[in-house]
Amino acid sequence: MNILGIESSCDExxxxxxxxxxxxxxxxxTSQVDVHALFGGVVPEIAAREHLKVIDEIVQQALDTxxxxxxxxxxxxVTQGPGLIGALLVGVAYAKGLALSxxxxxxxxxxxxxxxxxxxxxxxxxAQAIYPCLALxxxxxxxxxxxxxxxxxxxxxxxxxxDACGECFDKxxxxxxxxxxxxxxxxxxxxxxxxEAVPMPKMIAQKxxxxxxxxxxxxxxxxxxxKEQQMSDERKRDICAAxxxxxxxxxxxxxxxxxxxxxxxxxxxxxxxxxxxxxFREHMQRAIKIPQYFPALKYCSDNAAMIAAYGYHQFKQGAxxxxxxxxxxxxxxxxxxx
Ligand code: KG4
Ligand code: ZN
Numbered sequence: 001m002n003i004l005g006i007e008s009s010c011d012e013x014x015x016x017x018x019x020x021x022x023x024x025x026x027x028x029x030t031s032q033v034d035v036h037a038l039f040g041g042v043v044p045e046i047a048a049r050e051h052l053k054v055i056d057e058i059v060q061q062a063l064d065t066x067x068x069x070x071x072x073x074x075x076x077x078v079t080q081g082p083g084l085i086g087a088l089l090v091g092v093a094y095a096k097g098l099a100l101s102x103x104x105x106x107x108x109x110x111x112x113x114x115x116x117x118x119x120x121x122x123x124x125x126x127a128q129a130i131y132p133c134l135a136l137x138x139x140x141x142x143x144x145x146x147x148x149x150x151x152x153x154x155x156x157x158x159x160x161x162x163d164a165c166g167e168c169f170d171k172x173x174x175x176x177x178x179x180x181x182x183x184x185x186x187x188x189x190x191x192x193x194x195x196e197a198v199p200m201p202k203m204i205a206q207k208x209x210x211x212x213x214x215x216x217x218x219x220x221x222x223x224x225x226x227k228e229q230q231m232s233d234e235r236k237r238d239i240c241a242a243x244x245x246x247x248x249x250x251x252x253x254x255x256x257x258x259x260x261x262x263x264x265x266x267x268x269x270x271x272x273x274x275x276x277x278x279x280f281r282e283h284m285q286r287a288i289k290i291p292q293y294f295p296a297l298k299y300c301s302d303n304a305a306m307i308a309a310y311g312y313h314q315f316k317q318g319a320x321x322x323x324x325x326x327x328x329x330x331x332x333x334x335x336x337x338x
Contacts, residue, residue, distance in 0.1 A: 001074045001316065002066075004104075005308025006059060008051045008091030009083025009111045010140070011035075011042045014304035015055075015062035017073070021151070021312035024121055026065035027298070027305040028058050037179050041170070048086030055094050062304070070102045077311020080108035082141065107311040111302075112142050113154055115271040117313070118295035118306035125151075129266045130293070134258055138251065138280075139272030140166035140181070143212040145254070147262060148269070151313035157262075158210035158254065165247055166274045168214040168221075172243055175225045176236065186240045187277050193234075193241030198224075200246035207257045217246055248283045256287055267291040276300035 003021070007014040016027040032050045036042045063069060078095035081088055092108075099106035116135040123130075135146040135154065143165045145158035163171075166183055173182020178189075201220050203213050221243060228235065259265060268288055274280060276297050284292060299305055 001312060002068060002072055003107075003308040003312045003315065004059070004062065004070075004073045004076045005109075005304035005306070005311060006055075006076065006078045006091050006095050007111070007302055007304040007307045008055065008087050008094075009079045009081070010087060010302060011047050011050075012302040013051045013054050013058050013091075014302060014307075015059040016304035016308050017062055017066035017068060018121070018305050018308035018312065021117070021309040021316075022121060022123070022125070024305045025068070026062045027303055028061045028065065029298075029303050030054055030058055033181070040174060041180055042084070044084040044086055047084055048090055051087055051090040055090060059094070059098070070098070070104065073102070073104055075105045075107055075311065075315045076102075077107040077109045077307050077315070079111045079114070079307055081111065083111055105315065107315050109307050109311050109314065111307070112137050112139070112144055113146075114306045114310040115139060116146070116148070116154075116269050116306075117151070117271075117309035118299035118303065119269040119271045119275075119293040120151075121295065121299055121305055121309060123293060128291075130269075131267075132262075132265055133267040133269055134255065134262065134265050135269040135271070136251070136255065137272040138165045138270070138274035140164060140170065142272070143214070143251070145210060145212075145258060147265075151310075152317050158212065158258065160212040160214060163214035163218055165212070165214055165251065166272070168218050168247060169244075169274065171218055172221045172225075175222065176240070181273070183274060183277065186244055187279065189237050190240035190244050190279065191237075193237030193239070195238070195241040195245040197238040198242035200242050203246070203250045204254070207253075210254055210258050210261070212250060212254060214247070217243070217250075244277070244279055245283075248277075248280045251280075252283050252287045255284070259288070259290070265290065267293060269293045271295050271300065271306075273301045 014029040143160040169183040178185040
């Protein structure tokens, strides 16, 4: 089944064609990062206007790269939220129009849950024992932990009670004079640093609480960097290395205790922008003893292949999406559940 995915929730406009939720025929992503760099963060109104400029071309490119036309597409999956409302509106309105004009069904998809499917692109899920699993999304806006019984049956069992992990990376990067998005720049600087050279706080030490918190670490970093305005490059590298280890330590500890609470889990899926970090992957691989799946680097940050993949599972199953109705935007026939 060929699914066309469309994504416009933040500052990336993306379209992709994915077969059976797994084989990516095309994945086109264009980033607005240079436009927003001037402002030190994403400006919602500008993001919406930039999506509008390119969305038609990006969708066409995705179809062309896949060597398909709309006639070959079985359904259109579009990010319906969460995200910047004006930015989402562009993708949803475009997808609605395309669904109406082509007569194809439209599947509204949750962006955060879709990230998880990025970790399974290219994986032969039929042959490998994946479910039930724990699924962790660590992105700019969320730090969510789910128990996943099947591709579409997810229960949120933990989340950040304040800032998200990626958001904390971006804020600390800004304090260090690094441009948005800060995560990859902190990772690069940290490579030459000594994490043990800078003491860091330990967040949410209680084992039983499966929740995440980054506002304490952020405040600690604000105070630390305020005191250290004249920093050598070496000190900067040490601070970045210590900061990222502290940020990851919390996630690893929480996952280890979640696995004690849910001992029947067969695997762990880890996705979202922060999952691109190699140090994070090393920490996880050292601490978690059951199989782990991370997305290929190009599917860690926002893309439409993950939207198409999740859309495929929802469409095939005929499941009612959590935050919308199948026929919300399209009059096309919905398949019966099987
Ligand atoms: O998933 P994503 O692309 O967008 C959202 O849905 O939020 O995540 C973006 C976030 C940003 O905060 C960015 O700084 C962070 O992911 N990020 C990283 C790395 N690459 C991206 N954080 C740490 N290390 C990285 N290598
Ligand atoms: Zn995202």
